[in-house]
Amino acid sequence: MSKNKAKIGVLLVNLGTPDSTATGDVRKYLREFLMDGRVIDFPFIPRWMLVNLIIAPFRSFKSAAEYRKVWEERGSPLMFHTVDLRDKVAEKLDKDKYVVEMAMRYQSPSIEEGLKKLNKANVRKIIVISLFPQYASATNGSVVDKVMEIARTWQIIPNISFVNNFVDHPLFLEAWAELGREWMAKQEYDKYLFSYHGLPARQIKKGSVDNYCQLSDKCCGNYTKKNQFCYRGQCFYTTRLIAEKLGIPMEKTITCFQSRLGKDTWIQPYTEDVIEELAKDGIKKVLVFSPAFVADCLETTVEVGQEYKEEFIELGGEQWDLVPSLNSNDTWVECVKELVEENS
Numbered sequence: 001m002s003k004n005k006a007k008i009g010v011l012l013v014n015l016g017t018p019d020s021t022a023t024g025d026v027r028k029y030l031r032e033f034l035m036d037g038r039v040i041d042f043p044f045i046p047r048w049m050l051v052n053l054i055i056a057p058f059r060s061f062k063s064a065a066e067y068r069k070v071w072e073e074r075g076s077p078l079m080f081h082t083v084d085l086r087d088k089v090a091e092k093l094d095k096d097k098y099v100v101e102m103a104m105r106y107q108s109p110s111i112e113e114g115l116k117k118l119n120k121a122n123v124r125k126i127i128v129i130s131l132f133p134q135y136a137s138a139t140n141g142s143v144v145d146k147v148m149e150i151a152r153t154w155q156i157i158p159n160i161s162f163v164n165n166f167v168d169h170p171l172f173l174e175a176w177a178e179l180g181r182e183w184m185a186k187q188e189y190d191k192y193l194f195s196y197h198g199l200p201a202r203q204i205k206k207g208s209v210d211n212y213c214q215l216s217d218k219c220c221g222n223y224t225k226k227n228q229f230c231y232r233g234q235c236f237y238t239t240r241l242i243a244e245k246l247g248i249p250m251e252k253t254i255t256c257f258q259s260r261l262g263k264d265t266w267i268q269p270y271t272e273d274v275i276e277e278l279a280k281d282g283i284k285k286v287l288v289f290s291p292a293f294v295a296d297c298l299e300t301t302v303e304v305g306q307e308y309k310e311e312f313i314e315l316g317g318e319q320w321d322l323v324p325s326l327n328s329n330d331t332w333v334e335c336v337k338e339l340v341e342e343n344s
């Protein structure tokens with residue numbers, strides 16, 4: 001590689017988190033996040049009313065209290081794990097060839113700041129990796145949208161490439177399998193639950209080519225070229241691939257969806273309902289994976305690791321173990337390095 005050739009810029013983008021656990025900061029974060037038309041996909045006026053008159057004013061107190069439960073000395077786990085990931089990936093890549101930055105889709109550091117840094121480094125190409133393994137319009141789609149909104153104001157737009165999803169990247173799967181094996185070496189579980197972030201069902205239907213997706217096991221249960229971008233299909237596929245790596249029979253796995261917001265129908269089965277059914281069926285020991293997230297955050301640590309656990313134990317379950325997220329696990333770092341090199 002010639003040292004005279006301009007470098008390639010890499011932008012790792014995660015969701016975003018409040019600047020602090022103060023209610024005002026949480027409200028500001030929720031407003032920016034939920035006013036994104038790809039997250040709450042309503043027309044502007046009803047979305048503005050829902051977010052600014054209902055969700056942000058009321059939810060910010062509850063959310064701030066939840067954020068206090070995960071906040072550490074280094075701040076929000078989602079933030080510091082993403083910083084650690086960026087540092088480790090930068091360390092692994094050839095420094096003469098790459099410059100690596102991280103950004104958050106909402107709040108800070110913003111995508112605009114990240115892109116500015118890459119521009120200042122005079123990069124010849126930008127590779128954007130949204131740190132969401134399964135494609136959703138609300139996440140990966142929104143990152144593409146934001147990057148293009150900024151880039152279209154530039155005089156010179158370098159080559160920009162986006163990683164759409166990485167559900168079947170062998171190192172992504174291996175990283176989860178490594179973490180799962182640590183728990184499975186200690187004991188046997190009755191069931192293996194894969195709990196993914198939920199989405200309003202209509203968002204899946206909107207993205208379905210020729211109305212293929214009926215949100216049934218028949219379509220989402222088979223990942224084919226017809227539903228290649230179906231979030232629900234990609235989640236079932238992720239479960240299958242991780243289970244295969246770990247030698248878990250499919251009948252011992254359950255794929256479900258958490259974090260429903262509001263009264264609309266979201267993709268199912270809902271994790272809360274599955275927990276009730278497991279308890280009713282006398283299931284005692286459950287190992288839980290949350291592979292829609294690559295860093296521990298509110299959704300994994302509090303929602304799955306604490307709230308769902310309490311619910312399961314209250315209903316008669318005995319053990320509910322949450323596999324920690326990929327964070328800055330070495331195999332995951334290697335996966336991101338490969339994603340960069342494959343797209344260079």
Ligand SMILES: C=CC1=C(C)c2cc3[nH]c(cc4nc(cc5[nH]c(cc1n2)c(C)c5CCC(=O)O)C(CCC(=O)O)=C4C)c(C)c3C=C
Pocket residue numbers: 015016017018030039040059063076078132136138139197198199200231259261292293296297298299
């Ligand atoms: C309509 C609302 C929401 C959609 C759609 C949605 C999709 C979605 N989100 C993630 C990843 C994360 N979400 C996180 C927090 C979070 N998500 C929503 C709402 C929607 N998400 C809210 C209101 C919140 C804030 C917390 C709360 O008040 O409950 C996080 C955690 C951030 C952190 O700082 O810890 C992540 C990560 C995905 C992958 C996704 C679609 C597939």
Ligand SMILES: [Fe+2]
Pocket residue numbers: 197259
């Ligand atoms: Fe979310």
Ligand SMILES: [Fe+2]
Pocket residue numbers: 212213214215216219220221227230232233
């Ligand atoms: Fe489907």
